[in-house]
Amino acid sequence: xxxxIASNAATQVYRVYIKAAPQAIWDAITQPEWNSRFGYGGRxxxxxxxxxxxxxxxxxxxxxxxxxxxxxxxxxxxxGEVIEAAPPKRLVLTWHMAMDANTAADAVTRLxxxxxxxxxxxxxxxxxxxxxxxxxxxxxxxxxxxxxxxGGGWSWVLSDLKSLLETGAGFMG
Amino acid sequence: MIDDDRIFKALAxxxxxxxxxxxxxxxxxxxxxxxxxxxxxxxxxxxxLRILEEANLVVTRRTGRKKLHYLNPVPIEQIxxxxxxxxxxxxxxxxxxxxxSLEEEQS
Numbered sequence: 466x467x468x469x470i471a472s473n474a475a476t477q478v479y480r481v482y483i484k485a486a487p488q489a490i491w492d493a494i495t496q497p498e499w500n501s502r503f504g505y506g507g508r509x510x511x512x513x514x515x516x517x518x519x520x521x522x523x524x525x526x527x528x529x530x531x532x533x534x535x536x537x538x539x540x541x542x543x544x545g546e547v548i549e550a551a552p553p554k555r556l557v558l559t560w561h562m563a564m565d566a567n568t569a570a571d572a573v574t575r576l577x578x579x580x581x582x583x584x585x586x587x588x589x590x591x592x593x594x595x596x597x598x599x600x601x602x603x604x605x606x607x608x609x610x611x612x613x614x615x616g617g618g619w620s621w622v623l624s625d626l627k628s629l630l631e632t633g634a635g636f637m638g
Numbered sequence: 639m640i641d642d643d644r645i646f647k648a649l650a651x652x653x654x655x656x657x658x659x660x661x662x663x664x665x666x667x668x669x670x671x672x673x674x675x676x677x678x679x680x681x682x683x684x685x686x687l688r689i690l691e692e693a694n695l696v697v698t699r700r701t702g703r704k705k706l707h708y709l710n711p712v713p714i715e716q717i718x719x720x721x722x723x724x725x726x727x728x729x730x731x732x733x734x735x736x737x738x739s740l741e742e743e744q745s
Contacts, residue, residue, distance in 0.1 A: 474664050478697045478708035482640060591697065607711075620715040 475597040477606060480589065481623040485630040487580045487588050491553035493626060494578060503635040504622035507542050511550075511558075519545035519558050530614070539564050545576070554580055560594070562602050572598030590626075592619055640694045642720070645713050648693035653678065654686050658695060661709035668704055 483490060493499040497508035506524040511517065521543030531538030542564040549557040556578040562568035577593040596603040604610065608618035616622075629635035648654055653676065660675055661667060673683045687707060690696040697710045 474666055476666050476708070478665075478699065478710060479712050480694055480697045480710045481712050482694070593699065608715075617715070620711045623712055624716060624719070 475599075475603065476593060476595045477603065477619065478594075479592045479619045479623055481627050482583070482587050482589055483627045483630050484585075484587050486586070487553040487582055489630055490580050490588055490590055490626075491556075493630060494556065495552075502637065503625040503629045505542070505616055506637060509543075511547060511556075513547060513550040513552070513556075515548060515550070517547040517550070519543070519547055519560075521545075523564060545573075548575075562605070565601070565605075567601035568599070568605065571600065571602050574599045574602060590623065592623065594619065640692075640713065642717065644693045645695065645717060648689050648695055651686070651689075653682075654690055657683075657686060657690065658709055661696070661707060665708050666706045668706060672707065 485493075493503070495509070495511045495513060497510055500509040501507065501524070505521075506526060507522045508524075509519070509521045511519050520541055522540060523538050523542045527542070528538045542562065543560060544563050545558045545560045547556070547558045549555060558576055559573050560576040561571070561573045574597070575595040577595075579589075579591040579593070581589045581591075583589050594606060596606070605615055606618040608616075608620055611617045611621070617624075625635045625637075649658075656676070657672060660672060669680070669684065669687070672687070673680050676683055687696060691698060694710055694713045697708045699706050699708065
């Protein structure tokens with residue numbers, strides 16, 4: 466199928482500058498001891514090779530919210546497969562939110578992290594999330610349901626990561 | 639690092655705010671698409687987009703032969719957190735205090 470649509474309305478792009486080394490950012494994204502300390506807080510486990518598995522697990526807070534609210538919260542929040550892992554510069558994976566009935570019906574999406582050094586010890590982190598065919602996930606990741614407790618999406622996750630790496634404490638404390 | 643000044647200066651222009659609105663409505667647009675929405679030279683639009691990019695409000699990416707412009711929500715969220723959210727919080731707590739003191743008065 467050929468398309469001549471000039472824009473790519475389904476891709477979300479986020480960029481944040483963090484005063485930390487590229488390796489520190491790579492580790493914060495890919496190591497569960499780090500990635501459980503910012504954003505949604507569940508542990509993220511990567512097999513960092515093409516074809517390797519990615520699993521984002523639900524956090525204790527999410528499970529507690531489920532118990533209180535009377536809805537099921539599974540062990541795995543996000544399922545994916547690593548496409549490319551080039552530490553500390555580039556990470557590409559497929560990404561699918563299995564835990565929510567609406568997002569489970571979405572297409573599998575493609576997520577890219579680009580980590581680039583700039584001057585003065587500042588590193589530029591860009592997230593490109595191609596959410597074609599995934600409107601439910603697109604809304605959540607754009608922070609649409611923040612007031613309902615669904616988190617602030619990618620902006621919020623990146624702001625938290627920045628706080629954590631620059632001050633030693635994220636939003637969770 | 640991008641400071642608040644650069645972000646506020648980028649936002650302090652009607653055309654640049656309009657460009658952000660266009661991207662908010664439909665993200666990932668080419669220069670030609672954006673230019674077609676404005677009564678301005680291509681060069682003028684490029685200049686505004688460059689200021690937005692320098693403030694990290696717009697991010698560009700090449701896909702194939704096209705260069706697409708994306709709205710980056712992160713600096714707006716950071717300004718919101720720093721300058722807006724804290725005031726909203728204060729209003730809410732003031733109203734809660736008022737409610738409490740009025741209800742105590744009644745009992």
